Amino acid sequence: MNLHVRYEGDDDPDKCTARKLARFDLATLHRSASATPYGIVLNPHAEQALSPADRAETDRLVALDCSWETAEQALFEMPGVHRALPFLVAANPVSYGKPFRLNTVEAFAAALTILGEREQAERILGKFTWGETFLELNAEPLRRYADCEDSTEVVAVQQEYLDAGEAQADADQ
Numbered sequence: 001m002n003l004h005v006r007y008e009g010d011d012d013p014d015k016c017t018a019r020k021l022a023r024f025d026l027a028t029l030h031r032s033a034s035a036t037p038y039g040i041v042l043n044p045h046a047e048q049a050l051s052p053a054d055r056a057e058t059d060r061l062v063a064l065d066c067s068w069e070t071a072e073q074a075l076f077e078m079p080g081v082h083r084a085l086p087f088l089v090a091a092n093p094v095s096y097g098k099p100f101r102l103n104t105v106e107a108f109a110a111a112l113t114i115l116g117e118r119e120q121a122e123r124i125l126g127k128f129t130w131g132e133t134f135l136e137l138n139a140e141p142l143r144r145y146a147d148c149e150d151s152t153e154v155v156a157v158q159q160e161y162l163d164a165g166e167a168q169a170d171a172d173q
C-alpha cells in the first residue's frame with residue numbers, strides 16, 4: 001500500500017518516525033491537509049475501527065504526524081475514510097506499554113497487518129531498533145484483528161482485551 005503522512009512538524013524532528021520513513025522512500029510527507037491525498041486516514045478520534053473490510057476502500061494509508069499534545073480532532077480534518085486502530089500497545093521508547101498511543105510507523109504497521117500486508121509492516125518497522133518488539137508485543141491481537149470480517153468483529157475482539165485489562169487492574173488493587 002502507499003503510505004502518506006500529513007506532516008505537521010511540531011514534534012522532535014530527530015525522533016520523528018515519519019521523517020525517517022520518508023528518508024528511506026517508504027512514505028511521502030505532505031505539509032498541508034489539502035495536499036494530502038484521499039485514503040484511509042488513521043485517526044484515533046474516528047468512530048469506526050479499522051478492519052480487513054477496509055481493504056476494498058483504497059490502496060492509500062494516511063497518518064497525521066504531529067505531537068500528541070496537538071493531535072485534536074480538528075487537525076484530522078482531511079478527505080478520506082477515517083478509521084481508529086483497535087487496542088494495541090506501543091513499543092517505541094517514548095510511549096512503551098501505553099495502549100492506543102502508537103507513533104506513526106507503529107500505526108502504519110498495525111494497519112498494514114490488519115489489512116493483510118504483513119511483509120510491508122515488517123519492512124517499515126525494520127528501520128527501527130525497537131520495531132520488531134511492536135509485532136512481538138501485539139502478536140496475538142494483531143493476528144485476531146486480521147482474521148476478523150469487519151469492524152463489528154474487531155470491536156468485539158478489542159473488548160476482550162479491554163475487559164482483561166480492567167480485571168487485572170481490579171486484582172492489583
Ligand SMILES: C[S@@+](CC[C@H](N)C(=O)[O-])C[C@H]1O[C@@H](n2cnc3c(N)ncnc32)[C@H](O)[C@@H]1O
Nearest residue numbers: 011016017042043044063064085102103104107
Ligand atoms: C500523534 S502522531 C505521533 C507521531 C510521532 N511524532 C512519531 O514520530 O511517530 C501518531 C499518528 O499515528 C496514528 N495513530 C496513532 N495511534 C492511533 C490509533 N489508536 N488509531 C488511529 N491512528 C493512530 C495517527 O495518525 C496519529 O496522528
